[in-house]
Amino acid sequence: MTIATDQQLHALPVASRPRRTWVQKANAILFLVVFLFACLMINGSQFVLLLPLKLVPFRRARKLYYEGIRYTKGAFGALLVLSSQWFAPTEFVISFETEGQGKFTPEELETLVERDKSGKVVSLNLPQKTVLIANHQIYADWWYAWSLTYLMGTHKDVFIVLKNSLKWVPIVGWGMQFYNFIFLARSWASDRLHLSKSLSWLARRAKKEDSPLTFILYPEGTLVSKDTRPVSKKFADKLGIPDMTHTLLPRSTGLQYSLRSLAPRVPNLQLLDITMAYPGIPYLGYGQDYYTLRSIFCDRVPPPAVHMHIRKFDVNREIPIGNVLASNPNVLPNGSAKSTVEVDIPETERDAFELWLRDLWREKDKLMGRFLDTGYLSAAAESGTSTASLVVPVRLKHSYEVLDAFCFFVPAVVGWAWSKLRA
Secondary structure, three states, X not given: OOOOOHHHHOOOOHHHOOOOOHHHHHHHHHHHHHHHHHHHHHXXXXXXXXXXXXXXXXXXXXXXXXXXXXXXXXHHHHXXXXXXXXXXXXXEEEEEOOOOOOOOOHHHHHOOEEEOOOOOEEEEOOOOEEEEEEOOOOOXXXXXXXXXXXXXXXXHHEEEEEEHHHHHOOOHHHHHHHOOOEEEOOOHHHHHHHHHHHHHHHHHHHHHHOOOEEEEEOOOOOOOOOOHHHHHHHHHHHHOOOOOOOOOOOOOHHHHHHHHHHOOOOOOOEEEEEEEEOXXXXXXXXXXXXXXXXXXXXXXXOOOOEEEEEEEEEHHHHOOOOOHHHHOOOEOOOOOEOOOOOOOOOHHHHHHHHHHHHHHHHHHHHHHHHHHHHOOOOHHHHHOOOOOEEEEEOOOOOOOHHHXXXXXXXXXXXXXXXXXXXX
């Protein structure tokens, strides 16, 4: 029997791989120690050093609190990148749409990538106020999406929708509450108002502070798996349409409400649509059978590359979100609002948005088929010579950012802030 090499392990289902070696077990212990220690440092900084600032009845103290929380969120984003760099090395193969809907213009492509003197990619000049959507294959999708925002420079301003039960997970869940992540009960009747209010608050704050905003959402709602595939097929049969082959039929309601809550309050809000693909997953295979968080970071069998194809849309001009002012009389033309409550979206507007999103997902499904045939999501990425594609190792830009990942600078910042408050 031929023993698979490390380079081949990612193409084997996790259940079929050889027994874990002592090296893998040692790597797992080291990863858990480093990751949990960093999380403790971040969460401890939030409780011990930052929370007291929130209780001080001064506007400057409250502002320092929010800036401190942004720093800790950036620290966690840096930790995600560092974890890949140290324990699960991989690279991003990124391509950009150059034709059809969601395309980048030649002028945009020319200024999209910033490199240092050695030619290393240091940042991507993508929009700073965005809703980021993607197909959902493995649980590490969010990890790599957040790592992408590190390149965008918005990793301090990421917001995610999560299950309500995660709110109380020790350390990690507490930290996510500090980050103002949005926790939903998975019941639209109860979640709609909470989602709208939370997003409206985030939008107003981003506009007031002129800070970045990246809201990450997965319209499929869950992973493609043997359990969810029949659900998608049943939904497609109910609508009388063909099911997807490599993705799940997206659910449009949450995304449409999110865009309608953000767009009136965030000038030039953009939507980034990312098609994500991983090597080694066969035709009609399920990503979670090949990549789990444990197999990637503990067993040190990461994807050799994470492929991303990016489209960009202006929400107000290119996406049929509907007439927000007509359906929400409390939203004023300048984007302000006396209330965040929105009446039901008219059926015609719901149908138009659902059709737009479904068509976008069918294009995504075709890209996934192309990836299975060629190993690339676009011709630009396959050629590797176009300005519409690039390869970026997932690693920190500067060595001192290792300290950021452990929230090393928070005590110094809080000490400085306290001296200013006492002055």
